[in-house]
Amino acid sequence: MPVPTLPAFPDNVPTHPLLVIDYELVKARNPSEIDRLWEAATKLGFWYLKNHGVSEEVDRMFDMGAETMSLPLEEKMKFEQGDDGMSFGYKAAGANAVDATGRLDSVEFLNVAKDDALSWPKQARRAYPSTVNARMESTIRPFIHKSLDINNTFLEVLNDRLGLPAGTLLAKHLVDEYSGSEARLIKKAPTQVEQGKPPNVALGSHTDFGSLSFLHNRLGGLQVLVPGAETWQYVKPIPGHAICNIGDAMSLFSGGILRSNLHRVVPPPGNQSAFDRWSLVYFTRPGNSIILRALVEDSPMIAEAVAKTPEKNFETGSTSAEWFSRRVKNQRIKNRKGPETWMASRGTEVGVTTNSIDAAVHDYILAHNAYPSPLGYMDFPKSICTSINNIIVHGIPDDRPLENGDIINIDVTIFSNGYHGDTSQTFLVGNVDEQGRELVKMTNDALQAGIQACGPGRPFKGIGKAIYDLTRHTNFSVSSQFTGHGIGTVFHRPPWILHHLNDEPGVMKPGDCFTIEPSLIQGSNPRGWIFPDGWTASTENCARSAQAEHMILITENGVEVLT
Structure with a gap:
């Protein structure tokens, strides 16, 4: 693929600097360079890599990508990856969601399995277009071999710094075991970025599925969310330098010592947006049979890190194949059932603050000519409420x-x-323990039980009775401090909807519009207390709480859920 003369990355666009790591020095086990690699891997999880020796193979891979992407869509779709959780093959633009709202991605890519490249001409995992087959031995296999050598060197170095027995991490990435490891070529068509408006997301915010990623690009567009920051920052492409990063598996193996950081792809800034954006990445992933969990038995350092963060879950109970398939499958737009599908596609995504969620929702609401009702309501300072773990209701978004x-x-x-x-x-968020999952499920079941108790002429107290009957023999209790409410032209008004057993009078009439929003708490103590901010309500004993809410309308014939 002839490389066009590309405009430079704009000088006036803020970027986040990455450490530049010299691969030749790492390979020679230079102590100071290994210290710098460790710093990069534990603080942000991203770094530039120079002297990697793969530039010629990268150029040939881009040529192969151009040949393949220029095929008719009908031909490429014969090799589509499908909706069953397999990554290998072709993915058309718009096949994946980029966020919980179901917005579509705008990139097409081709994934070639490591297993197919190394077993060629024998097919190991799937078939590919003729343009791929023609380049499998001359182009793809050499690129994958060199990428494996580089990532395996990193595995050896990080293995030693984590205090693991020699060969522990390499044994989880055996080249002859089937895995999700793959080479990916990504093409993003030109997109005009409007002045003063945030760029459309081409590839949604995510952490990488596997262990290590080895990325090559020539235009801007990659952004990282730096820990503690609320705004995304570009990573400037540097000629001759790859970009490397830590993925979910290495973060889990290390008990969170190695950082798998959020990143995304948006259109290139400035004049670069007028060009096709190509990128190439090799993903090293553990063998399919490997369980993703912290290696606490093998390293005192990892055991100590896990002990210091009891709130985190490093016991996924998933094999690498299961983890990978779940994430791929739940990103597919054809599998989407609602926001919960997107959440099920998540990995170890951390670093997203509730302030950033609030900002995204705020912008979305205003862009659709609406207004966030909580903002300024009785001096509430934000556009949404975000209540985490032990917060029952009315959590105020912050930098957590x-x-x-x-x-x-x-x-x-x-x-x-x-x-x-x-x-x-x-x-x-990520891997929640069984009790937490059951709490959320039971809360949604309680909401549905309350809705089923509604209809014209039925008593309001039947809502609380239905929820009580559902939950009374469980390990959860229902908050009696917070109610549903009438809603319409006014935010809060009668009737007040009690979610616990009660004997309040009143029957439902056609035209009544109100919310049902039960909060369930783990254990037998449903009491909460209010923070000094006057809003945030926490459980007394810090037990977890979950809430689910719908707005419903009583009709002549029954009930209609409006949200």
């Missing part, structure tokens, strides 16, 4: 980063065309 194993309730109310609309859902 979400952690693997958290549960978070996001409560959104908008005002549009003279009416308020109110809904909330509790989401699972």
Whole structure:
């Protein structure tokens, strides 16, 4: 593929500097260079790599990518990766969601399995277009061999710094075991970025599925979310330098010592946006049979790190194949059932703050000519409520980063065309333990039980009775301090909806519009207390709480869920 003359990365666009690591020095086991690699791998999880010796193979891979992407779409779709959780093959633009709202991605890519490249001409995992087959031996296999050598060197070095027995990490990435390891070519068509507006996301925010990623690009577009920051920052491409990063598996193996950081792809900035954006990455992933868990038995350093962070979950119970398949499958738009599908595609994503969630929702609401009802309501300072773990309701977004194993309730109310609309859902962040998952499931079941108790002429107290009957023999209790409410042209008004057993009078009439929003708490103590901010409500004993909410309308014939 002839390389066009590309415009330079704009000088006026803020970027995040990465450490530049010299591969030749790492390979020679230079102590100071290994110290710098360790710093990069533990602080941000991203670094530039120079002197990697793969430039010629990279150029040939881009040539192969151009040949393949220029095939008719009908031909490429014969090799589509499908919706069953397999990554290898072709993916068309718009096949994946980029966020919980279901927005579509705008990149097409081709994934070639390590297993197929190394077993060629024998097919190991799947078939590929003729343009790929023609280059398998001359182009793809040499690129994968060199990428494996580089990533295996990193595995050896990080293995030693983690205090693991020699060969521990390499044994989890045996070249002759089937794995999700693959070479990926990505093409993003030109997109005009409007002045003063945030760029459209081409590839949604994510952590990488595997262990190590070895990336090559020539235009900007890659962004990282630096820990503690609320804004995304570009990573400037440097000629002759690859970009490397840590993935989920290495973060889990190391008990969180190695950082798998959030990143995304947006259109290139400035004049670069007028060009096709090509990138090439090799993903090293563990063997399919490897269980993803912290290696606490093998390293005192890892055991200590896990002991210091009991709130985090490093016991996934998943094999590498299961973890990889889950993430791929739940990104596919054809598998989407709602926001919960996107959340099920997540890995160890940490670093997203509730402030950044609030900002994204705020911008989305305003872009659709609506207003976030909570903002300024009785001096509430934010546009949504974000209630994490032990927070029952009304959590105020802040700079707290979400952690693997958290549960978070996001409560959104908008005002549009003279009416308020109110809904909330509790989401699972990464790998949540069985009790947490059961709490969230039971909370959603309680919401549905409350809705089923509704209809014209039925008593309001039947909602609390239905939820009580569902939950009374469980290990969860129902908050009696926070109620549902009437809603419409006014944010909060009668009737007040009690979710616990009660004997309040009143029957439902056609036209009644109100919310049902039960909060369930782990254990037998449902009591909460209010923070000094006057809003945030926590459980008394710091037990976890989950909430689910819908806004419903009583009709002549029954009930309609409006959210």
